[in-house]
Amino acid sequence: MAVSERDIPRLQQIINVALRNGASIHQIVNKLEDALEGAYHPRGYDATDLDIATLVYRLGGRQLLFALNQKLAIPSLRTLRTRAVFTVITPTIGTIRNEHFDNNIHAVVLSSRTESVLCGVSLMIDEIALEEMAVHFSKYNKVGGLCWKHSHLVDPVLRTYESAVNIAQRIHDGHVHLGKELTVMGASCFGRDEIFPILAAPTCKSENANDMEQILTEAIDRWNATGAAAQVGPVWSVATDGDATRRAAGHRLFVKSPLSESSDLYGTLINMPGLNLFTGNNEVTLDFDFKHIFKRKYMHSPSISAGVVLNNGRIINSMMLARYLVWLPAFDKAAVTKLLYPDDPQDVPRGVELMFAIIKFSKSQHAIVNDSFSTDIDTRADLQSIALLSALLESILLPFTNLSLSLSEQFMLLSRYSHLAFAFFHAH
Ligand SMILES: [Zn+2]
Structure with a gap:
């Protein structure tokens, strides 16, 4: 045939x-x-x-x-x-300036906007991989790919052969660097999937919290100044990954002042004891990409391999989990090893799978945990501590993964998570 x-x-x-x-x-x-x-x-x-x-x-x-x-x-x-929609982004050549944000907000966000309904907006910032090299952007006749923080030390315009030699010399001397990664910032409406890139700047990763504070402030300022806040919606939150400098900057900017009594939210939120009511200017809150929270907190992190102690002195570590997770019908030894010792420690889906496996395991062992006459004291103590871990994981996973939860249910789980996490932290 x-x-x-x-x-x-x-x-x-x-x-x-x-x-x-x-x-x-x-x-x-x-x-x-x-x-x-x-x-x-x-x-x-x-x-x-x-x-x-x-x-x-x-x-x-x-x-x-x-x-x-x-x-x-x-x-x-x-x-x-x-x-398909082709998005043309203005790359950052030289220091990050207002015009970089403005051009992108106009070209990517405002010009493609079709609806008139306002929405709350989250600005998100992270880094993506970048080929380390200098590139010539013929549109501007400038050399890009240099780190934004130090590129004010060179003139990026290619006028003569000397210009190129000068830039090469500056890179060679270490005054200016080739971008190792690209800092990207995107705007996204709550409840929708699209994300609109508004900044793409090569970084040599030497920024400090002050630089980050400046970038985040500038982004919000430009969002307001270009009219995006009025046409698309106001910034409600700024979300970052786990990066320490961005977290520090985020805390300074957005965990700054307590929610004002005149705020529309005050009446509802004040009745939730323990909830942190600090925000930035105009009630902008600090947010973290939940995938990074998952990654940082539980998955393949030193805490799991070295072990965590919850409340009964039992140490939960990879070895202990490996012993029990094979009890689950769906997992054999190889599958459990793959979950606990992944090739790629950044593998978020696998980490989530591990957390769900722990929850599932714990739920399947209720009989032993509740059997107070059981003579297998060791196993029972292990299972009790895994049950606590499972409750903690469930409270942080479900609000992000179960789409059928109501807002109240999400809130209750997050509240349960905060209380458990604090209790464990406090106990040790
Ligand atoms: Zn640099």
Whole structure:
């Protein structure tokens, strides 16, 4: 058969489309033959196809995309242009300035805006990988890829050959650096999925908390000054990852003053004893990306490998968890080892899987924990301490992973988490 000798691009889609149209086996075979001869190309690209085509276009340019479109039937550049939104970001060349934020807010956020409903906005900041190299941006005739913090020490404009030599010398002498990573900042509306990049600045990672404070303040100022606050919505929170300098800056800026009695939220929130009511100017709160919270707190962190003690003197560590998690029907020894000692310590999904496994395990052992006549005192003590860990994990996981919870339920779980975490901290 021809299929055994030659590859049919997008075989799955061809059969799917044919089945959807109620085709007979004979018609499906005809379609496959047409596809083999290159006479039939199934339509209906999904998000993955578009992502792959975008990646090919970005890494290999239009020639590679053309070649792979012909051979593998991934979307063409024309399809990509009509189906996907291309975001053009103004890169930061030199020091971070108002215009970098302004250009991006106008081009990426305001110009693409179609709705008139206001929403609360969260500004998020993190770093992404960057190829360490200087690049020439022909649009500006400037050299980019240099760290924003020190690039005021060079003139990035390429006027003559001397300009290039001068920049190279400055990098060589260590006055200015090639960006190791890219600091990116995005704006996102609460309750929606899109994120709009508003800053992309190469960093040599030598920023301190003061620099971060300045960037965060500038971002909020520009959001307001460009009219985005009035057209899209006001900034409600600023979210960062676990980075220490950003956390320090975040605390200085957004855990600053107690919520004013004149605030609309005051009447509700004041009745929640223990809730931290400190905010920044205009009630902007500090937020942390929950994936980073998961990562930092439990997963593959030294705390699990070295062990945590909750309240009965039992040490919960990887070895102890490995012994018990294999009791779960779905996990054998290899699967548990993979969960507890992952190849990539940054693997968030695996960490979440581990936390869910602990919760599931703990729930399946209620009988032993509740059996006060059990003679296996050791096991029972272990299970009791795992039950505490499980309660702690459940309280922080569910508000972020269970979409059917109501706001009150989310709040109760987060409150339970805070109280448990404080109690354990206090006890030790
Ligand atoms: Zn630098």
